[in-house]
Amino acid sequence: MICIPITASTTDEAIRDMKKGAEIADILELRIDYIRDLDIAKLIKEKSKPVIVTPRSQKEGGRFKGSEEERAGLLREAVRLGAEYIDIEFSTDERLRKGVIEESRGTKVIVSYHNFTETPSDIKELYDDIAISGGDIIKIVTFANSINDNLVIFDLIKGHEKRKDIISFCMGRHGEISRILSPIIGGYLTFGSLEEGKESASGQIPARVLKSVYRVDRLGQEINIYGLVGNPVSESMGYLIHNLAFAELDLDNIYLPFLVEDINSFMTGFKGLFKGLSVTMPFKEEVIDLLDGIDKKAEDIGAVNTVVVKDDKLVGYNTDCSGAIMALEDRTEIKGKNAVMIGAGGVARAIGFGVKGRGGILTITDIDTDKAISLSKDIGCKYCNPDELGNISMDIFINTTPVGMYPDVDRSPVPDSLLKEGMIVFDAVYNPIKTRLLKEAEAKGCITIPGVEMFINQGVAQFEMWTKREAPVDIMREIVLNKISA
Ligand SMILES: NC(=O)c1ccc[n+]([C@@H]2O[C@H](COP(=O)([O-])OP(=O)(O)OC[C@H]3O[C@@H](n4cnc5c(N)ncnc54)[C@H](OP(=O)(O)O)[C@@H]3O)[C@@H](O)[C@H]2O)c1
Structure with a gap:
């Protein structure tokens, strides 16, 4: 009651x-x-x-x-x-x-x-x-x-x-x-x-x-318990999309916010209680040592955002990667295309391995050149300085920096002179849905992909891995769009 x-x-x-x-x-x-x-x-x-x-x-x-x-x-x-x-x-x-x-x-x-x-x-x-x-x-x-x-x-x-x-x-x-x-x-x-x-x-x-x-x-x-492990967890939309999707399919499942300081003692104390987890900052790397197995792609990336319990064993996956690649492949083939990605943090890592794995010709740039060099070595791709971007041929441009994210919505990570008609422009930022970068890309005749597509895809992939049921994608999309625009 x-x-x-x-x-x-x-x-x-x-x-x-x-x-x-x-x-x-x-x-x-x-x-x-x-x-x-x-x-x-x-x-x-x-x-x-x-x-x-x-x-x-x-x-x-x-x-x-x-x-x-x-x-x-x-x-x-x-x-x-x-x-x-x-x-x-x-x-x-x-x-x-x-x-x-x-x-x-x-x-x-x-x-x-x-x-x-x-x-x-x-x-x-x-x-x-x-x-x-x-x-x-x-x-x-x-x-x-x-x-x-x-x-x-x-x-x-x-x-x-x-x-x-x-x-x-x-x-x-x-x-x-x-x-x-x-x-x-x-x-x-x-x-x-x-x-x-x-x-x-x-x-x-x-x-x-x-x-x-x-x-x-x-x-x-x-009930089957799922949840988000991270710190902080209060800003996440996961509790809305997963719980409302569970309700839509009438599943006796619940998704909880696990606000954690020490991932080790959480995993020890809660093992057996949950059937699956989403993992967010700052635990995407640390969680790996606490799992019984890891998917090859997540191992390459070195980060896990999804844990599935299979026969009492904890197995780690990375649906940030598959979610982003799905969003890109809905619009274009990646193989053989020149892709430039700005930002060399966690999201860049997940997307970069995905693009490379699909045969894209990838160049990474970041304000922190050492970070860009280091990530490009891990992935096996090229890097450049941000001021060299004008000299590079681009079929696909991907932003993985936070530039343009609410409340800093008037900024774009690159000048619009770099955007050319027909280019695919994917912004990982999902709040606002249409960032300044995407607005400028649209005005130049580019094909745009909002970060919300990646966000929904990664959640859908988690849902389907946990439940082995087809996710109610339209409902999940509507929940996310309503929440962001509220
Ligand atoms: N769509 C989705 O599902 C999804 C999921 C998670 C995150 N995101 C979005 O992705 C963004 C990045 O997340 P993250 O976890 O990868 O963050 P992160 O680890 O902080 O990485 C961001 C990188 O961008 C660099 N950077 C910042 N401003 C730059 C600029 N003007 N030019 C070039 N590089 C710049 C940062 O360098 P410094 O470290 O030197 O600042 C850092 O290396 C988030 O802000 C969020 O909006 C989307």
């Missing part, structure tokens, strides 16, 4: 937010500690979905300033008014806590614990202590300092033997995956914000994303 916390500061505003929240949530949490002019009877009268009444104390991250007796009094009032749930902290004075629990009648009591600095490893003992203290549902929320802290919560949810219902996840940027997975693997509910800016805790994801992208209210425990 999805619960939306209502964090409005007045009763009337809270009622408006309750109406909006009820369209998405299964349950609403009334954070009455946020409300300055609290009218609890009015709030409960207006509910159209079950509510949790929570007067969160300051020591547990809330805003309630009154005494413990006053807090217990509000909870008793919520019971009397017919709230479906109340939340009382495990740290509340034992006598008051027991009194509230004894008088809870038909209202379910959530006994909660919050740790804002870490995820203690002895969390199961804490669960046992809370379980014997009474109440109906145990809530244990901790802070994730690394992605592996989520594993402690997953073990807790899966291993609590259903003695009592449990709500458990990690807060913070590293805890997002437990907010998504906990209701799927057996947790009672997860919290999602009404909208960005209305979160009640760090790392909270908008409820509409939990529902319509991650399908947390529909997926069951038998």
